[in-house]
Amino acid sequence: MKILYFAWVRERVGKAEEVVEPPSSVATIGELMSWLAGRGEEYAYAFENARVIRAAIDQTHVRPDTPIAGAREVAFFPPMTGG
Amino acid sequence: MKILYFAWVRERVGKAEEVVEPPSSVATIGELMSWLAGRGEEYAYAFENARVIRAAIDQTHVRPDTPIAGAREVAFFPPMTGG
């Protein structure tokens, strides 16, 4: 599963993208964030306030309780500030 | 007292402006319209539906019950269609 990070989530994690293989017990976006947060100090920092982090599956906005089954590309980022 | 006419009020009256001396019994914009309507066929036609005609005294919108005392310039016109 390809994971993308943007803005300060990217800066904290220290990379823009990576491929991960979470265990099958990780079923939702929220659980994926918790699992990522346990991968190291930089991840713990990036996801320390997971409630503010937004996510997209295959380029569509999703909520923390959205299942990740079948996702090819998952992105994590702060609230958008475009326009 | 100078009177100006615009748009179809002007076309019906047949002139863009004129100077009139209404009797002192003509006190308001509404009374002025009634008095003008009695000045001839073209005026009767112009003011036949006086309720739709708007008026201005010295270039400020006024209502039919506004007194005309002291007015230098009175204008009559249809509802505005600018913009």
Next chain:
Amino acid sequence: MTIPVTIRLQSADFDAAAEARLLTQGRADIGAVVSFTGICRGGAGADAIAAMTLEHYPGMAEAEIARHAEEALARWPLMGLTIIHRYGRLVPGDNIVLVVTASAHRTAAFEAAEFLMDYLKTQAPFWKREERAGGPSWVAAHADDDAAAARWTPGKTSSSS
């Protein structure tokens, strides 16, 4: 700080882009520019118009527009405002009116532009006469324009107008 305000009534065409540029050039405090351009529509079929003549009340038109510009400046934190209204004979596709508002944020710029357009439609002394195959006719005022203008009056709703 003086807010640049331009109000012009003219028979000549205007350049919306140049007017917007005049408001923003050399400044870094403006975050939002809204530009509204009203254009003469040609209609279709039996409703097709060959031309339109805009009559206005010189003096009062300038005064009314200036008064509403002042009101917009008092109600919204604008950093620049341009209003140009043409008069005379126009053909379909010609520009009629331009309102440009500049502000730090978009809400003020949008609201002020809508406010000014609503008032220009209902309060500025201009009258449109259209030339059709069946002869010329004066454009009738629209009730929905009055309703649109009424929404800016405190304590008055559009349903009451």
Next chain:
Amino acid sequence: MTIPVTIRLQSADFDAAAEARLLTQGRADIGAVVSFTGICRGGAGADAIAAMTLEHYPGMAEAEIARHAEEALARWPLMGLTIIHRYGRLVPGDNIVLVVTASAHRTAAFEAAEFLMDYLKTQAPFWKREERAGGPSWVAAHADDDAAAARWTPGKTSSSS
């Protein structure tokens, strides 16, 4: 009739006037054109910024903007729509975003432009990073932008967001 819709994400500047002209030229059915330009503000004093970098999510940004353009076309009788959003490094005074809407009447043009700007601010995956004397920082999202966007969702009021 096909409605001309242009959506572009680019690092290069845009010409708001040329984009508006493209929507209206050769047509006589458009009565109202609303153009919104968002500009990089410089701030003042300790808040002054030297530059801003706009990061975006390629692919998703285009998809989100296209989805909201479709929604605008479904909700309002538009005759043309152009959306351009820049990315990369910008300095104060630089253009950021352009929305141009064309319609027969002003209400549709104004509302569609506001709708699109509200959604671009809150849903399009762009992030602003500002460079200040004290160092760079990511712009925080504004609650009032969420409230502005929420007003377009039926049954949802700004106070509920």
